[in-house]
Amino acid sequence: MKKFTIWIAAAVSLAVVWAASSATAYAGAVLDNVLATKTLKVAVGTDWGVASHLNDKGELDGFDVDVAESIAEQMGVQAQFVTPSWELIVAGNWQHRWDIAMGHMVPTNARAEKFAFPATYFYQRAVLVVHKDSNATKLADLNGKTVGVLAATLDEDYLRHTLTPDWAGAQPIEYRFTPGKIEAYPTYDVAPANLRLGDGVRLDALIQSQEALRSEIKSGYPFKQLGDPLYSMPCAIASSREDKEFNDKISTVIKKMKDDGTLTKLSIKWYGADFSVEK
Incomplete structure (x- = not known):
């Protein structure tokens, strides 16, 4: 009976350890992967108007593209763009196909159940x-x-x-x-x-x-x-909720871009007015 009790206790202990490790399996993993690969994967649209579009050369261009490239530069990495549909982005379940999503997403409570919103960058x-x-x-x-x-x-x-x-x-x-x-x-x-x-x-x-x-x-x-x-x-940058370190990094970078005027300059460049602050 004592051996059986000890075996059950050990099994329960292992289960607790497994559950805890599973819950934190991705803690820091997104940021670690971005830094290791020197690549920040960013979801944007090809037909989102001034925010992101294909220019005359067939290249991605726009306010969101410039903001994402500035974020990547601040992190010491390169921005790599992917172009899923808006419906696919807001559906969640990204499965690590991209690290952040642009698109002027409004951080509603319903969306906050699926995403983290580390920084507001537009109004x-x-x-x-x-x-x-x-x-x-x-x-x-x-x-x-x-x-x-x-x-x-x-x-x-x-x-x-x-x-x-x-x-x-x-x-x-x-x-x-x-x-x-x-x-x-x-x-x-x-x-x-x-x-x-x-x-x-x-x-x-x-x-x-x-x-x-x-x-x-x-x-x-x-x-x-x-x-x-x-x-x-x-409007906020959207990311996965699984990596607090990564989201804290994005928050810090956007704050710096606000403080040094980068967001204001990019907004005026693309929209002729500063939409990076609430009015």
Whole structure:
């Protein structure tokens, strides 16, 4: 009986040790791998407008690309970009295919169950955009109309009146119009392309970020903002929750980039205004 008891105790002890080691198996592993390989794997999009896109040379370019390369430089490594879909990024279960995700992700409570958000690097304001030929003068004029949006985003939740502002400092949401039809597209550039065809041809309006609109108008898009911003939100770098050391490092790097003006310079370079601070 004594031997049996000792064997059970030993088994339980080993199980506890195994569980503890499994729970911390990746503690520091992400950072160690980044430093060992001299590579920071970054998920960005090829069609996320000014944030990240393919330039005329077919190369990745944009604000998020520059920010990621600056992060990598601060860490003494090279940025390596991968381009999964937004839906795949926000679904979680990355399986170490990339280390961080850009894309101006809003750190909601629901997303925080899947990701760590080590640093806020951007502040986004959602606006309603119409064609310059639109007769709409107020948001209520879009009641019953067709509005485009990028799928699987908080902007889509806003259009469906299901947005729960559960990030730090969030203000209550006021729904000031009700679209008759919502066109949710899997890639960023489809809605602007459709609105460019003319008022009411395919879309009566679209919802997107104010900084994206500024860039589109600068590029000659026949758009205008309708009314004030619908809501504003912080945007953070997303990473796995499994490695605190890695996330602390990202947090430290972004703080340095804020303090030395790097983020401000990059925001002004790409958007013509400083969206790295909350206003």
